[in-house]
Amino acid sequence: MPQSYSTLHVTVADGVAEIVLDNPPVNVISAMLMKDLTSVLGELRDDSSVKVIVFSSANPEFFLAHVDMHILDDEDLFNELVAATPRGVNVFQAVGELLRNQPQPIIVKLAGKARGGGAEFVAAADMVFAATETAGLGQIESLMGIVPAGGGTQYLLERVGRNRALEIVLTGDLYDATTAAAYGWVNRAVPAAELDKFVARVARNIAGLADNVALRAKEILAPARPLEGYEREQTAWAGLIADPIALALMGRALEHGAQTPEGEADLEQLMRSVTR
Template sequence: MNLDAYKTLSVAVDSGIARITLDNPPVNVLSGTLIRELHEVLGALRDDRSVRVIVFSSANPEFFLAHVDIHILDEMDGLEELAGRSSGANLFQGVGELLRHQPQVTIVELAGKARAGGAEFVAAADLTFAARETAGLGQTEVLMGIVPGGGGTQYLRERVGRNRALELLLTADLVDADTAAAYGWINRAVPAAELGAVVDGVARKIAVLSPEIIAAAKRLVPPSDLTDAYQAEHDAWAELVSGPLPLRLMTRALEHGVQTPEGERDLESVMRAVATAVQD
């Protein structure tokens, strides 16, 4: 595996742990290129028995994965091949399926914010530890006039229950690490200064185990079969995203600084203002 072949992420492997750093400036959107490279690197690691754990972190301390790149809708024809490789109903669910079925244990080290497709990525990983002072999670798709299309509805229902899933989906609020942990969205909130050490400690404990033990544990605690649920989620997302409102909202969002650091720091306020202006 050529560890230097990627444009939007970097990889370092040591002592049974592959550390993947997401690096897609300025705010780490989940772009077509990043999705391709995630497919490539996870595929390359899949059969590497020397790697027991994969840790994901971000080169940007503010943003783990901001959300799916708004411009990706213009690239969908060129990404059909990737969508066809997974058991998800669409490209975005396919990213979650990669993570959910990776033979290694996948861990997210969440120092910054992850919204929409970024939050789906976090929930699809096996384990997540988040910085108490700086991390945030938000399933914010309704602010763009759509519903989650990358597995978010199902991941939330499994992790936090139906009532909290509806709260998170329909308020689109950014949730802090302590609340996310209390809801069951993540494993644990820890002080930011201790986040790296906590994740490293968990990763090293798992990495000394044999691949057979890890495989047995993951087989005995399997991810749910979401085939039908994925299709239902995709159909709802596709119907909404093809309407006129999401395009208007996304266009105005870009004009108001979304996908820049300034616009993403308080995305919810920006999008609520955009939604009000569009509806007036």
């Protein structure tokens, strides 16, 4: 049985590992959440009883908000994560690599919003089922004066194509589940009232397959590892993140309610308001 974690709740039953993300108030991607994800996926990697992994959120409004704008406040832990990052990727891209290279298929049950690094997490998963009425996805980084740096640009190229990837990255808009499904960003939109039952059925059916079928299928359909794309992404992000404009935008966003439930409800409008 998996150990206890600060930002996750983990249960394993009948071949399905359910991981509930729980980092109040809005599930930002903090250094501790990244550490917990690394630990739990490492623990499950060699657990032969686990056939499929399902991620969901303890907060119905927010799956993963985005990377914590205060992530460097815990400098020691962040530096620990950086030191353990595999060659060829940055610390944020390493999270997506964890999901994409986990032996077990990974399903995201998306009931609420996922932006920035949260949207990258969703796109790194193997399958995503989103609540039609309540789910939302957005790469909001352009409104912060930066670009995605957690693999998102490469995942979008793979999932939706270059033209739609440019649209998503440059508009910074929040996309509803129906549009995201039409674009190929998620597998399908499912009525919110049916989402739990639908995902449980998919996970149960995968877990019920003959031993190793799910693992072999993920091996055969292995995702690309676009190291040149990751490097381009990192270089572009690094050139923008230290710019006083980006730092000022994020500072003003925090002053106006970013990373609070009220501010994150319409983060796109909040960010556009602080750029004026």
